[in-house]
Amino acid sequence: MTSPEVLQTKLGYVFQDAALLTLALTHRSFSVSHNERLEFLGDSVLNLAVANLLYQELQGFNEGDLSRVRSNLVRQQALNDIAQTLSLHQHLFLGEGELKSGGLRRPSILADSLEALFGAIFLDGGFDAAARVIEGIYRPILRSVDAATLGKDAKTLLQEFLQGHGLSLPVYQVVATTGAAHSQMFEVECAIAKLTISVFGSGASRRAAEQMAATQALAAAQKALSAVPKKGRKKKSAAPAPQAKLEFSPESS
Numbered sequence: 001m002t003s004p005e006v007l008q009t010k011l012g013y014v015f016q017d018a019a020l021l022t023l024a025l026t027h028r029s030f031s032v033s034h035n036e037r038l039e040f041l042g043d044s045v046l047n048l049a050v051a052n053l054l055y056q057e058l059q060g061f062n063e064g065d066l067s068r069v070r071s072n073l074v075r076q077q078a079l080n081d082i083a084q085t086l087s088l089h090q091h092l093f094l095g096e097g098e099l100k101s102g103g104l105r106r107p108s109i110l111a112d113s114l115e116a117l118f119g120a121i122f123l124d125g126g127f128d129a130a131a132r133v134i135e136g137i138y139r140p141i142l143r144s145v146d147a148a149t150l151g152k153d154a155k156t157l158l159q160e161f162l163q164g165h166g167l168s169l170p171v172y173q174v175v176a177t178t179g180a181a182h183s184q185m186f187e188v189e190c191a192i193a194k195l196t197i198s199v200f201g202s203g204a205s206r207r208a209a210e211q212m213a214a215t216q217a218l219a220a221a222q223k224a225l226s227a228v229p230k231k232g233r234k235k236k237s238a239a240p241a242p243q244a245k246l247e248f249s250p251e252s253s
Helices: 004-011 018-024 036-057 063-073 076-085 096-100 107-125 127-144 154-164 206-226
Strands: 171-178 185-192 197-203
Touching: 004 018, 018 036, 018 107, 036 063, 036 107, 036 127, 063 127, 076 107, 076 127, 107 127, 154 206, 171 206, 185 206, 197 206
Parallel strands: none
Antiparallel strands: 171 185, 185 197
């Protein structure tokens, strides 16, 4: 067990009531006094703080896009990743059974404990204090991701890419189905006629196979279009005819 001061330093927040910090880090397997109520509270605090951050930072995003980004930033895997960077597992109180079964590394436990921690900060110092901690964690994350594509699946990204270049939508077709009924594998072709692209993806469901094919098609389409010279670009002539020079002063430019 690592000193709680280490965690508070990483968070940039010092608890006035140390008992709240202990409660936030206590799993129900350890004690009848545990962090589940704080988790409930922290979930709402986290969502509001992240929503406020996104509202400030992503000015051009509409409601749907803001919701998409927020849902991806506060989902269990994202919270687990944050908990890992904080080494939160070193501070948790778990019962012997949970410890033996690997509870300290379980994403659900780490994510829930992080939410409980945010709830505890809210009770200890108010919403502004909790929001400062949450924003301090999330601002670097927001700078490191592409918010415009975060959470979008491959089919959506491919569709938007093609539409952005004035091209028709791709065509998906199941070309093979193998395996027994309870363990079938699907092979799907994704074709983009205008770019003469035809790629294949496989998966345990048609949707999974389409997503795999779309991922490959998007990479192929990006490569194909990056090789096309921009319209209107003219080749330089070997010996241009002399022309009169037009000079501009800084004030007139």
